[in-house]
Amino acid sequence: MNSQDKRPKILIVDDSLNNIEVLSNILGKGYSTRFASDGSEALALIGRDAPDLILLDVVMPGIDGFEVCKQLKANLATRDIPVIFLTSLDSAVDEECGLSLGAEDFIHKPASAPVVLARVRNHLALATTRRELKQHNENLEQLVAERTAELFRKDRQLIAAQSSIIAAFCALAEVRDNETGNHIRRTQRYVQLLAERLRTNARYSLTDGDIELLFKSAPLHDIGKVAIPDAILLKPGKLSPDEWTIMKTHCAEGRSAILSAARDFGDSDWSFLNYAVEIAYCHHERWDGAGYPQGLSGEQIPLSARLMAVADVYDALISKRVYKEAYPHEEAVRLIAKGRGTHFDPDVTDAFLAIAEAFDETAQRYKDVGDAKPAMETKAHSLSAKS
The missing domain is CATH 3.40.50.2300 (Response regulator)
Incomplete structure (x- = not known):
């Protein structure tokens, strides 16, 4: 042939x-x-x-x-x-x-x-x-495999970048803040516990990815304090009305700092900072509208901030400060329950009450060591929780 x-x-x-x-x-x-x-x-x-x-x-x-x-x-x-x-x-x-x-x-x-x-x-x-x-089909399968591998590589890079950015912000907050690093770790875990509990609530439909981002973002709730002058941030006594007005700007300052970082990256992949923006800006809003900086009420307040509000106030209550002793866990639980429907989202409060023991276990695991430091905003948390 x-x-x-x-x-x-x-x-x-x-x-x-x-x-x-x-x-x-x-x-x-x-x-x-x-x-x-x-x-x-x-x-x-x-x-x-x-x-x-x-x-x-x-x-x-x-x-x-x-x-x-x-x-x-x-x-x-x-x-x-x-x-x-x-x-x-x-x-x-x-x-x-x-x-x-x-x-x-x-x-x-x-x-x-x-x-x-x-x-x-x-x-x-x-x-x-x-x-x-x-x-x-073989070419398509190969292309899909190559694209999948590339996306996986990019996802890993993105996750690493996200973690690095949040870690950098957290380091800044921890150095600048007058509270302890353990406060950041505790509140981060509290937010995670609440989110996992609310996963079973059909109103929220929280995914694993949502919960992970909430966990990573929670430490940035007080990042805006880096813009507060030392004379106010570190003041051991009561703040004057003018000083308190300045202290409350840390919410807007935190929001601006995080948004600025997101704009610098200029990519929709950095939308992971959305939770961080919400938490930093809105975690002092109250369910009844009496909070700050915007006076939002009810579900106008982002869920991430509603979770953070409970986590932050609980930690303020159980922590020793120069102006007060630490409240027992049982008293902190009672005060959080008292704020249901006024200070706190009823659903989030109910989730907290259902897993209060896990909060106590977290508090013991990451217990502060040494003398208490001044914490002016935490003092305000504590007072508002008792009102």
Whole structure:
């Protein structure tokens, strides 16, 4: 066979030389033909050089056509080669058997030239289409795998960047704030506990991703304190009305600092800071509208800030300060419950009451060590919780 022959390759398998000659004459002009006189010879030829299509006699000595077809379709390397049976059998059962083995078609002997040419042409075209579709699917799968790997890599980079940014903000808040680092750790865990409890409430539909971002964002609730002058932030005594007005600006200052960071990145991927913005700006709002800086009420207050309000006040109550001793856990729980529907979201309060023991366990795990530090805003929390 000419190695440069680009015509489709047809293997004719028949134990009758006359049939082979007839088919060769029909196909010789448009196709490159090869021949085998029995099943064993056919399988050997196919193993060395697979054809594009096989015309296969059914009744042959030794391995018959059905068995040859069965072996071809069981082999991954040859299963996609179209097989057209050549048969003088008229039984529908025989055709059903051949088709069940994976054959594409039947041509009944004596072969008609138009029928042979049409069937060969159609099945070669169909096989070509299947190959192209298979290749397209493989290319698509590879592309999807590559894109998925790239997205996974970018997601990991993004998560690392998010964590680094939040960690940097937290470090700044911890150094600048007059409260302890353990306050940040406790309130972070409190917010997580409340969010996990509210996951079962259909009104909120919190996902794992939401809860993770709430956990990461909670430490930024007082980031705005970096803008408060030391004379006010570190003052051990009571703040004057003017000083208190300045102290309350830390909410807007925190919001501005976080939004500025988000704008600098200029990418929607940094929307993870949305929770941080909400918490920093709104965690001193009250359910009854008596809070600050906007006087929001009810569900106007973002859920993230409503969670933070309970977490922050509880921690203020149980923490020792220069102006007060730490309240027992039971008293803190009573005061939070008293603020249900006034200071705090009723749903969030109920979630807190259901898991109050977990709050106490967290408080003990991250207990402050050493002397208490002044905490002017925490003092205000404590007073508002008792009102």
